[in-house]
Amino acid sequence: MRVPGVSPFIFTSDPTAVREVFLGDPDSLHAGEANRPLGAFMGEKSSLFLDGAAHRYQRRLLLPAFHGERMRSYADAMRSSADRAIAGFPIGQRFAIHPWMRTITFDVIMRTVFGIEQDARASELRDLLLGLFETYTGRAGTLFALSAMRLDLGPWSPWGRALRLQRKVDAILYAEFAHRRAEGVQGREDILSMLLQARDENGEPMNDSVLRDEMLTLLLAGHETTAATMAWIINRLLTRPDVMERARAEVLGVLDGAPVGAQHAGSLKYLEAVINETMRLDPVIPNFGRALKVPMRIAGRELPAGVVLAPCIYLVHRRPELWPEPDQFNPDRFLDARPSPYAFLPFGGGTRRCLGAAFASYQMKIVIADILSKVDLKPVPGYVARPLRRSIAFAPSEGLPVIASKLAG
Numbered sequence: 001m002r003v004p005g006v007s008p009f010i011f012t013s014d015p016t017a018v019r020e021v022f023l024g025d026p027d028s029l030h031a032g033e034a035n036r037p038l039g040a041f042m043g044e045k046s047s048l049f050l051d052g053a054a055h056r057y058q059r060r061l062l063l064p065a066f067h068g069e070r071m072r073s074y075a076d077a078m079r080s081s082a083d084r085a086i087a088g089f090p091i092g093q094r095f096a097i098h099p100w101m102r103t104i105t106f107d108v109i110m111r112t113v114f115g116i117e118q119d120a121r122a123s124e125l126r127d128l129l130l131g132l133f134e135t136y137t138g139r140a141g142t143l144f145a146l147s148a149m150r151l152d153l154g155p156w157s158p159w160g161r162a163l164r165l166q167r168k169v170d171a172i173l174y175a176e177f178a179h180r181r182a183e184g185v186q187g188r189e190d191i192l193s194m195l196l197q198a199r200d201e202n203g204e205p206m207n208d209s210v211l212r213d214e215m216l217t218l219l220l221a222g223h224e225t226t227a228a229t230m231a232w233i234i235n236r237l238l239t240r241p242d243v244m245e246r247a248r249a250e251v252l253g254v255l256d257g258a259p260v261g262a263q264h265a266g267s268l269k270y271l272e273a274v275i276n277e278t279m280r281l282d283p284v285i286p287n288f289g290r291a292l293k294v295p296m297r298i299a300g301r302e303l304p305a306g307v308v309l310a311p312c313i314y315l316v317h318r319r320p321e322l323w324p325e326p327d328q329f330n331p332d333r334f335l336d337a338r339p340s341p342y343a344f345l346p347f348g349g350g351t352r353r354c355l356g357a358a359f360a361s362y363q364m365k366i367v368i369a370d371i372l373s374k375v376d377l378k379p380v381p382g383y384v385a386r387p388l389r390r391s392i393a394f395a396p397s398e399g400l401p402v403i404a405s406k407l408a409g
């Protein structure tokens with residue numbers, strides 16, 4: 001695919017090509033460069049946009065915060081954010097549930113990544129950030145990838161508005177870093193505090209502009225993708241009442257009257273299968289890319305330097321030889337099965353695999369289990385979800401309208 005002003009894209013759904021991309025030399029296959037059009041406002045120093053040694057260094061600093069065993073400490077924040085949202089569902093009325101999923105994921109990210117609880121500071125930052133994300137990821141924002149579109153014609157021009165919002169967000173972030181340093185980070189479990197303590201091999205801390213870029217990336221990459229995926233999970237459950245009931249029966253059995261917590265996550269096997277099957281059929285990021293720095297032979301084809309090779313998650317997940325009856329929603333195919341990382345890749349793979357994969361999977365399990373244990377959701381007659389691009393992820397159209405009722409008993 002050729003788009004003026006951008007490197008040519010070569011899409012592939014061939015698992016052999018996917019394998020070669022994941023196992024290939026990251027210095028020849030630049031993910032950071034391919035990601036750059038995604039969002040200038042996250043900053044050039046974000047690990048999403050770096051390659052080579054700089055990427056390896058920053059990823060190493062971030063990794064411990066996203067290790068599987070750290071997830072247990074985030075479970076309470078995840079459940080209580082979900083509880084708060086569920087208590088606000090307008091029972092008996094039609095409402096769009098995707099915005100509620102965004103509220104939950106944003107709240108969770110603010111608490112676990114920033115360590116900011118719900119207070120005036122959090123809501124100011126939240127409003128500014130959401131405004132900034134909208135500005136950058138709306139229709140005008142897509143054009144900001146082209147430098148010619150970045151014209152500051154005052155606060156009402158798209159770029160002028162973005163710049164002003166960005167300055168306000170930056171001021172709050174830098175003030176928060178200074179405040180946290182002055183206050184000390186002892187005993188804090190959030191990711192910002194962890195990064196403030198991190199030192200490189202020369203004993204130097206991360207500088208504020210790098211920290212700012214990483215924080216914005218985690219906020220955006222972390223909340224939009226997970227919220228959109230949860231909306232698709234709910235959509236699949238609505239269209240398959242048999243699956244909804246089986247998942248609910250599992251949840252109620254495992255919880256046995258207790259609120260969902262870290263101790264339950266490992267036992268929710270069917271719910272995990274439902275989540276995976278939804279990510280197979282409704283991947284919110286349909287493809288990712290690697291910019292070729294040298295000519296390469298991939299899956300037997302010669303490709304020139306300068307192109308972006310883009311494994312297409314959506315198409316790989318629909319290949320009939322990998323997934324028999326690929327269009328059927330059948331969570332059972334994930335029960336007791338470990339799919340190949342070259343056939344199931346909702347989080348990408350190789351040295352660039354999504355940093356937040358365990359975090360997102362864990363959060364989705366806790367939140368959906370909490371919803372299933374508290375409310376019954378019914379579809380709105382006649383509604384059929386269409387994928388619409390919302391920011392960096394595809395989400396169901398109209399925010400996914402539903403009707404909720406309290407669960408009997």
Ligand code: HEM
Pocket residue numbers: 031047048049059217218219221222223225226229284285287288289346347348349350351352353354355356357359360361
């Ligand atoms: C269901 C939710 C999510 C999905 C589907 C998703 C998907 C992806 C994909 C496809 C990539 C590109 C991987 C590649 O190029 O091979 C990626 C990268 C990334 N994701 Fe996620 N993501 C999700 C949630 C999160 C969360 C919760 C966070 C953090 C809190 C996060 C942080 C990142 C970062 C930092 C990268 C860049 C990694 C690197 O380049 O080293 N993501 N994600």
